[in-house]
Amino acid sequence: MPELPEVEIVRRGLERWVAHRSVADVEVLHPRAVRRHLAGAEDFALRVQGHRLGLPGRRGKYLWLPLEDSGQAVLAHLGMSGQLLVQPVGAPTEKHLRIRVRLADTLTPAASAADATELRFVDQRTFGGLSLHDTTPDGLPDVIAHIARDPLDPLFDDEAFHQALRRKRTTIKRALLDQSLISGVGNIYADEALWRSRVHYERPTATFTRPGTAELLTHVREVMNEALAVGGTSFDSLYVNVNGESGYFDRSLDAYGREGLPCRRCATPLRRRPWMNRSSYYCPKCQRAPRAAS
DNA sequence: CAAGGCTCCTGATAGC
DNA sequence: TGCTATCAGGAGCCTT
The missing domain is CATH 1.10.8.50 (Helicase, Ruva Protein; domain 3)
Incomplete structure (x- = not known):
């Protein structure tokens, strides 16, 4: 059950494997995994694809990936059982795969197609999910402005x-x-x-x-x-x-x-x-x- | 407005 | 053996 340390480990993994790559395509396999999006999962997918991903952020148990030059970010919460996995393209589909994010580029220009990876949101109990939000001037998704800083944050008071x-x-x-x-x-x-x-x-x-x-x-x-x-x-x-x-x-x-x-x-x-x-x-x-x- | 309770979900496990 | 009840719990939302 992910708490701050687990979410931070995931954030570091995203920074290493996903940041600066571009979203080619988003496939939503379970509508509930897309949260707070009135226009629906299809609209969410369309709005995310085509953007380059920035450096992942975290506040408390929330983490997000900025969509560069859009003023928006994809916000993730793992809930109780959520996982963000970086998997080789073509790896067997997880039983509870909810959202697949195909990435347009590989990590290095020399990498072959066999090395290509994609981002997967897997969640058995579907308490978690991804959502899309405008970001405030300091880069925080607007809907988590009420979340306090965490005790490891140097600015925690x-x-x-x-x-x-x-x-x-x-x-x-x-x-x-x-x-x-x-x-x-x-x-x-x-x-x-x-x-x-x-x-x-x-x-x-x-x-x-x-x-x-x-x-x-x-x-x-x-x-x-x-x-x-x-x-x-x-x-x-x-x-x-x-x-x-x-x-x-x-x-x-x-x-x-x-x-x-x-x-x-x-x-x-x-x-x-x-x-x-x-x-x-x-x-x-x-x-x-x-x-x-x- | 603050505080506390309800609810979403699936699978493992206990109990009969 | 196979069914049902219980438990796990983050956080938005609702009630008091």
Whole structure:
């Protein structure tokens, strides 16, 4: 399930293999994979083809490919199970191939047709998709202007984040997953960062002290950087990076998915609690529930 | 306006 | 064995 580190790995793959190439043709195999396009998938395809692709950008879990000289960009979100694969032309079609982007040129003038590759969007659960948007003057697709910077962004404002927590009347895990406050954190890394910080997921955000917020951000960054260092997490075989290679960070998870297994700090069995139609994993001893919470 | 809940989707797995 | 129920969950959208 791609979170910031996984999406960044994909972005780097696109930069290496797809940037500066031109779109020859777009084939949409599943209409739902094209998002927010009232004119339909066919119109989306027509508008994208013929353009040269610029350097891929990323904000949080969104990534995009600028269409040069158009003021527009193709925005991608991988959802839960989405993959952007660079595959040899003619490679067997994936079972859940949704969109195929044929590229007009090869990587080098000397490359033969046998080396030609294409970009494929593959997505089993179709929570993800591609869309086309105008870009703001700073190059951001306009529809993601509300997405906050991520904690690895040099311009992320720790103090502003702390003040936002103080103002909110919500709980910390909800805040970590609120992409308008801090982007790139999903269910897995939220649980990991909270476990490292010894903070219960239902702690009210308004109770955070400045040092407490600082420690939490430190752990969010640690978790993300460790995942980046090994190329992202994968544990259900649905996520692979842009070249189809699985990550292996899942072996390093301390909280997520470890219900009943001993806490790596205190050996207390970890618990899983239903939470917002998903699960929260935590150590009942290290991460004490706030008094107001159940 | 803020907060929280609902919903989209498919496949693996558990349970009977 | 084969069916059904449950779970996975990002984020737009809706309700309160």
